[in-house]
Amino acid sequence: MEFRLNTLPTPLKLKTTAAVRAAREVLRIARKDLQKASSGGLADRAQLFSGSTTISINDRADSQRVRLLQGAETLQAGTERLTNIHRIANETGS
Numbered sequence: 001m002e003f004r005l006n007t008l009p010t011p012l013k014l015k016t017t018a019a020v021r022a023a024r025e026v027l028r029i030a031r032k033d034l035q036k037a038s039s040g041g042l043a044d045r046a047q048l049f050s051g052s053t054t055i056s057i058n059d060r061a062d063s064q065r066v067r068l069l070q071g072a073e074t075l076q077a078g079t080e081r082l083t084n085i086h087r088i089a090n091e092t093g094s
Contacts, residue, residue, distance in 0.1 A: 008016060 006013075
C-alpha cells in the first residue's frame with residue numbers, strides 16, 4: 001500500500017497518507033481491545049463454570065423451598081380456622 005502512495009500526486013498523497021495513519025491507529029486500538037477482550041473472556045468463562053453458579057442455584061432453590069413451606073403453613077392454619085368455624089357453627093346450630 002505504501003508503494004502505491006509514492007506514485008500518487010503530492011496533494012492526494014498527503015491526504016491518503018493521513019488516512020492510512022488513521023486507519024492503522026484504529027486497527028492498532030481494535031487489536032488491543034480484541035486481545036484484552038479475549039484474555040478477559042477466559043477469566044469470565046472460568047468464573048462462569050466455577051462452583052459459584054451452583055451455590056447461586058442452590059440458594060435460589062432454598063429460597064423457593066422456604067416460600068413453599070411458608071405457604072403450606074399458611075394453608076394449614078387457614079384450614080384449622082375453617083374447621084374450628086364449622087365445628088362452632090354446628091354446635092350452635094344444633
